[in-house]
Amino acid sequence: MSAIGIYGSAGRMGRVIAEIAEEEGATIAGGVDAGDDAAALAHGADVLVDFSAPSALEAHLDAAVAAGTPIVVGTTGLSAAHHEAIDRAARHVAVLQTGNTSLGVTLLRRLVREAAARLGAEWDIEIVEMHHRHKVDAPSGTALLLGEAAAEGRETTLAETRVDSRAGLSGARTDGTIGFASLRGGSVVGDHQVIFAGPGERIELGHRGEDRSIFARGAVKAALWLVGKPAGRYGMNEVLGL
Structure with missing residues (x-):
């Protein structure tokens, strides 16, 4: 070995x-x-x-x-x-x-890419992640990985579509963007959720890391x-x- x-x-x-x-x-x-x-x-x-x-x-x-x-x-x-x-x-x-x-996240990345490729541009994409209070970077590397998968599915790049935060009068959501929200607290190992929000319906693909x-x-x-x-x-x- x-x-x-x-x-x-x-x-x-x-x-x-x-x-x-x-x-x-x-x-x-x-x-x-x-x-x-x-x-x-x-x-x-x-x-x-x-x-x-x-x-x-x-x-x-x-x-x-x-x-x-x-x-x-x-x-x-x-x-x-x-x-x-x-x-x-x-x-x-x-x-x-x-x-x-994580092998589960690896498979989730594939599912996110497939969903982004098949759903129309009227479906907005938001990624929410939560980690323990000691994590120093945000968005997490996993959230960015999932964002890249979504961008690939739509034949664009994350650099062109990424929106990290919204505060105050940020205006209406820009079409085609991929939004990120980062939560920090407690001892959470790692939770990630990719939300596809379409007219009148939502698809949520997620993964929860329960143990390191x-x-x-x-x-x-x-x-x-x-x-x-x-x-x-x-x-x-x-x-x-x-």
Whole structure:
């Protein structure tokens, strides 16, 4: 079984990934946190999983490329510059990047894309997400992932259609936009709902994360799947064969 190296091993996700990997029979090559040697871990692992922080991502990608080791990027709150760095790394090693490693969310993304493609432009799309009070980025990476799926279904881009908040006299809703609302509180692992609101009817597609282990299980499955893949950029949909 492949040896998995974990970036962000002391964090909540890192600890659960280590537990799930051992349950699945995988070997833990080691873990790295802020100030540790990212390059040494990359050379000692068959595949890397990064759930650290956006500020550390480029260094971890560089280490993966230098070692020729595939890497799963589950860190959220990424900027356009981070995605450019991922694209550069993917020219040399296999990189799987996702805003959510849950297998359920992966399937939900496919359903959202299909619904957006088949419903007419008169159906408005709103995405509501809620997370624990300690989450620092909003909208969540998963919400953006679902928004991108909706935009793809409508053959547009999220950059062209995204509306993050409304307050005061914001005016009537602009046709074709994809709205986001972010809620924070308590210990919520992650709730996401995509609302398609049409004339006289509504469709609601959603997912509730009840335990953090669902993300760890998906991350381990993705990591083991990525071993041996040629250089390129991958997503969770390919892990499930969607």
